[in-house]
Amino acid sequence: MSEMLKISLPDGSVREVPPGSTPADIAAAIGPGLAKAALAARVNGELRDITRPFEGDAELALVTGRDEADALELARHDYAHVLAEAVQALWPDTQITFGPATDDGFYYDFAPGARGPFTEEDLPAIEEKMREIIRADKPLRREEWSREQLIERFRSHGESFKAEWAAELPEGEQLTVYHSGEDWLDLCRGPHLASTGKLDPQAFKLTRVSGAYWRGDQKNAMLSRIYGTGWLNKKQLAEHLLRLEEAAKRDHRKLGAEMDLFHLQAEAHGSVFWHPKGYIVWRELEAYMRRAIDGAGYREVKTPQVMDARQWEQSGHWGKYRENMFVIPDEVPNTEDEGPLVPEGAEWMALKPMNCPAHVLIFRQGIKSYRDLPLRLYENGCCHRNEPHGALHGLMRVRQFTQDDAHIFCREDQIVDEVRDFCALADRIYKDFGFTYSIKLALRPEKRFGSEEMWDRAEAELRDAVEKAGLATEAYGWEELPGEGAFYAPKLEWHLTDAIGRTWQVGTIQSDRVLPERLDAAYVGEDGEKHRPVMLHRAIFGSYERFIGILIEHYAGKLPLWLAPVQAVVATIVSDADDYAGVVAEKLAAAGIRAESDLRNEKINYKVREHSVKKVPHMLVVGKREAEEGTVALRTLGEQQQKILPLDEAIALLKAEAAPPDLR
Structure with a gap:
């Protein structure tokens, strides 16, 4: 035995x-x-x-099911396979390609046959076939095949895309396929549930259809991608769909148009046209951040938009980011070479994709002593990155953006204290905006600059600072993320949680010894010798554009009064109150309240509805009676009852509420 x-x-x-x-x-x-x-x-x-x-x-x-992260990933992977099987059952000449699990569901890419691309009208029939497969409780059986077996199988079944992929897999390696029942299989590493019946047939929904290129290359065939969301049970699905409905109501692009904040258009694809009201929000944020960084000992600078491409080559960004950089002239060679790329004698320039090399050049002006450190340089720096067309998304991902960017040049013995102080500053700012957050440590990636010893020290310093700040705890969602650091430094990441439970990665701080070395930054130490500073890259908003988008969605457009572009509207009930409305508006302006008047010959309920859509926080309604008594009817957005107040008392209330949090 x-x-x-x-x-x-x-x-x-x-x-x-x-x-x-x-x-x-x-x-x-x-x-x-x-x-x-x-x-x-x-x-x-x-x-x-x-x-x-x-x-x-x-x-x-x-x-x-209690191990939710693992269970959801398994279920979503299985839903993708069931989707592929269902589509081929309905349209047998469809070719399958690949379909992974995603953060909230799954998708699968298909090469449609004679029927042509899929549309959203096809989704109900596919959903019903998927439920049929789930209820059949088909075993999901794993087998190991050779590459040759796979190629033969896929070619004999007309699966040219799968055959192409299989032909590129390593020779001699046993590869895995999964059978669903007896008749259908797919190439997959797994793992999977034991059978389709382990899925809940009422816990998924197909959501949309889009185009996708085979292997992500626009030179290849266009496929049909079908997206779905999948969960462990019907209750989870219902909660997710409710979140999606709420997210749609909060979409910053929709609210931005209703509130007349900004717009985007093809003439400047990937860049934002800020309207006067939207730019008020920007300016308030900028003023708030300036007060914060002035109080924390930063010095504000301004650096050029366009710099010589050799500067980016020396910093290392040219080799890592050049495909995302706007170059003048726009004739970047198509090469993966890490060697010099700018021809001798050429004068290539590039729009800056980040601010850090320029800040090193400022640091290098004049001799720096150890007594000058830490030196904290801050810039509201406008950057450009040539993001793919399909990746652009409202304010959340753009090609031109402005960072609340700063670089702290410090000595080795100052690193932990500087990072700890930054943690405290970020904590205060995020709480001022009503966010909770988690904090993560992104560790060394596979491809990186610098020695192992350097990375060991940098990671330990960030870890030590967070521990000393009291943030490396479960309450702050502390987690270490292997392989997710930048190519030059590990980084701490702040992940904000918004009002409907979504997370947004915004702030970072990175401990960098690579760039000071590559760009020859140095200071004179106490020993009279030349030393390299450590460079801490840090941001809190991340970018103004994206942070404003997050704020709009977090508050569903109902921005705090200090940020609201129009803080109050004085609206008349009858024309007899027009003169008094003018007096009210003047007093509001004198108190620093951003106010508009609405004297139109419209019913007051119409005016209230219109300004509610525009998310105006307060309306001061005046009629003949209010004019005679020197009062206003104060209506606050989201509240049912109005308050009749003396004008001066109403103004005092609004003035107190309108003060930015750091000035209260």
């Missing part, structure tokens, strides 16, 4: 099972409830099919 396998469980117990046993067998041995609830397994930390046999002694943790 073969030697028994020893399987260690999380509670410390060990079970002995014969070779060929699976995690499902252990779940069944523990009890029928666990056997039903178990969806997959972590074997020696690796997520696997629950029906995949053990290969030797192992540590086992069974995955159930």
Whole structure:
């Protein structure tokens, strides 16, 4: 008899099972409830099919619906496969390509046959076929195939896209396919649930159809991409759809138009046309940030928009970012070479995609002493990045943007204190805007500059600073993210949570020893010798454009009074009150309140509705009675009742509310 396998469980117990046993067998041995609830397994930390046999002694943790992150990823992966099977069942000449899980669902790319591209009118029929496949409870069975078997299979079934992909896979490596029942299979690494019946047929919804190029290359064939959202149960789906509905109401592009804040158009694709009201919001944010950084010891600078391409080559950005840079002349060679790219004698310039090299050039002007450090240089720096057309999204992703950017040049012994102080500054600012946040440490990526020792020190310094700031705790969602740092430095990331539970990564601070070395930044130490400063790259808003977009959606357009472009409207009930309305408007302006008058010959309810759509925080309604008594009827956005107040009292209330949080 073969030697028994020893399987260690999380509670410390060990079970002995014969070779060929699976995690499902252990779940069944523990009890029928666990056997039903178990969806997959972590074997020696690796997520696997629950029906995949053990290969030797192992540590086992069974995955159930309580392990939501793993369970959702599995379910969404399976929904994608069920989608592909359903489409081919309905239209057999459709070719399948690939379909991954996403943050809230899944998608799959198809090469449609004679019927042509899919449309949203096709989605109900596909959904019904998917439910049929789920209810059939088909086993999802894993097999290992050779590359040659895969190529033969796909070619014989007219799957040219899959055959092309299979032909590029490593020779001699055993590859995995998954069968759904007996008739359908797909190339996939897995893992999967044990059967389609583990999915809830009422917990998914197909959402939209778009075009997508094969392998993301516009030179290749156009495919049809079908998106869906998938969850563990019907309740989760309903909650998600409600969030989507709420998000649609809060869409900054829709609210931006209704509030007359900004617009975008093809003549400047990827850049924003700020209207007067929108630019008031910008200016208020800019003034707020200037007060914050002035109080924290920063010195504001302004640097050129266009710099010699050799500067970007020396900094290392040319090799990493050149495909996203706007170059003058726009004749960048199509090469992956890391060597010099600017021809000898050429005068190529580039719009800056970031501010850091320019700040190093300011630091290098004149001799710096150790006594001059830390030197904190701040810039509302306008940058340009040639983002792909399809990636642009309102204010959230643009080609021209302005960063609240700063670089702190400091000594080695100052790093932890500077980062800790920045954490405190960011904390105060995010709380002023009503956000909670989590904080993450993004660690060294695979492709990077600098030595291992340098990265060890930089990561340890950031970790130490967050611990000293009291933020490296579960309450702040502290997490370390392997491989997600910048190519020159690890970074701390601030992830804001908005009013409907979405997260937005905004602020960062990075501990960089690479750029000072590459651009020859130096200071004279106490020993009289030349030393390299450490350069801390930091931002809090991230970019003004994106932060304003986040604020609009967070507040659903109902911005705090200090940010609102129009803080109050004086609206008349009858024309007899026009003169008094003028007096009210003048007093509001004298108190620093941004106010407009609405003297139109319209019913007051019409005026109230119109200004509510524009998200005006307060309306001061006046009629003949208010004019005689020197009062106003104060209506506040979102409140049902109005207050009758003496004019001076109403103005005092608004003035107090309109003060920015750092000036209260």
